[in-house]
Amino acid sequence: EAGVAQSPRYKIIEKRQSVAFWCNPISGHATLYWYQQILGQGPKLLIQFQNNGVVDDSQLPKDRFSAERLKGVDSTLKIQPAKLEDSAVYLCASSSPLTGRDEVRGAFFGQGTRLTVV
Amino acid sequence: EDQVTQSPEALRLQEGESSSLNCSYTVSGLRGLFWYRQDPGKGPEFLFTLYSAGEEKEKERLKATLTKKESFLHITAPKPEDSATYLCAVRDNYGQNFVFGPGTRLSVLP
Numbered sequence: 001e002a003g004v005a006q007s008p009r010y011k012i013i014e015k016r017q018s019v020a021f022w023c024n025p026i027s028g029h030a031t032l033y034w035y036q037q038i039l040g041q042g043p044k045l046l047i048q049f050q051n052n053g054v055v056d057d058s059q060l061p062k063d064r065f066s067a068e069r070l071k072g073v074d075s076t077l078k079i080q081p082a083k084l085e086d087s088a089v090y091l092c093a094s095s096s097p098l099t100g101r102d103e104v105r106g107a108f109f110g111q112g113t114r115l116t117v118v
Numbered sequence: 119e120d121q122v123t124q125s126p127e128a129l130r131l132q133e134g135e136s137s138s139l140n141c142s143y144t145v146s147g148l149r150g151l152f153w154y155r156q157d158p159g160k161g162p163e164f165l166f167t168l169y170s171a172g173e174e175k176e177k178e179r180l181k182a183t184l185t186k187k188e189s190f191l192h193i194t195a196p197k198p199e200d201s202a203t204y205l206c207a208v209r210d211n212y213g214q215n216f217v218f219g220p221g222t223r224l225s226v227l228p
Contacts, residue, residue, distance in 0.1 A: 040220075042219050056215055106164050107164075
């Protein structure tokens with residue numbers, strides 16, 4: 001089966017500029033996550049979608065970050081304006097609902113987008 | 119609030135030198151504990167899911183075990199290709215979020 005697709009793989013921007021990341025989850029996966037992974041740390045959840053709706057965005061810096069998931073499939077994460085501390089890898093992951101075969105495998109991750117803010 | 123810690127932060131082993139990585143967790147109702155492997159420049163790759171205390175899972179040179187407060191990832195006779203960061207995550211009964219620990223960076227020297 002096709003995995004989680006993310007683009008771009010790398011992005012370098014200046015502080016105060018804006019940037020957007022795209023994610024296409026595994027077909028049929030209702031739950032989509034955006035994680036931020038700072039170098040040397042574990043992934044930290046930014047936002048979680050269930051189909052079109054937001055389940056958890058408590059750790060999303062809403063003054064600069066926004067995310068949407070149109071039609072319950074693809075998702076975009078935007079940062080505007082970017083700060084130096086936003087330099088990180090942004091990981092998209094997807095999973096099926098709490099019941100089902102895929103539950104035993106946890107979340108499936110994309111390759112990530114490495115963002116450098118200079 | 120769910121919390122996950124991992125130790126050691128980094129581990130260097132000689133090829134063939136067995137060891138264990140620790141994952142300690144605090145969660146209100148464990149739905150599952152997950153181990154992932156992450157290579158540089160890549161997203162985490164699923165290894166195991168453990169659901170209840172006493173459960174064990176094995177895959178090649180890796181064996182994961184679970185107690186009520188922690189999980190261990192045992193690496194038997196590691197090879198250089200086992201070098202990676204190993205992440206532990208938990209999922210509770212109330213949400214679908216995965217809470218990750220900081221990871222253990224494993225280096226296996228030939």
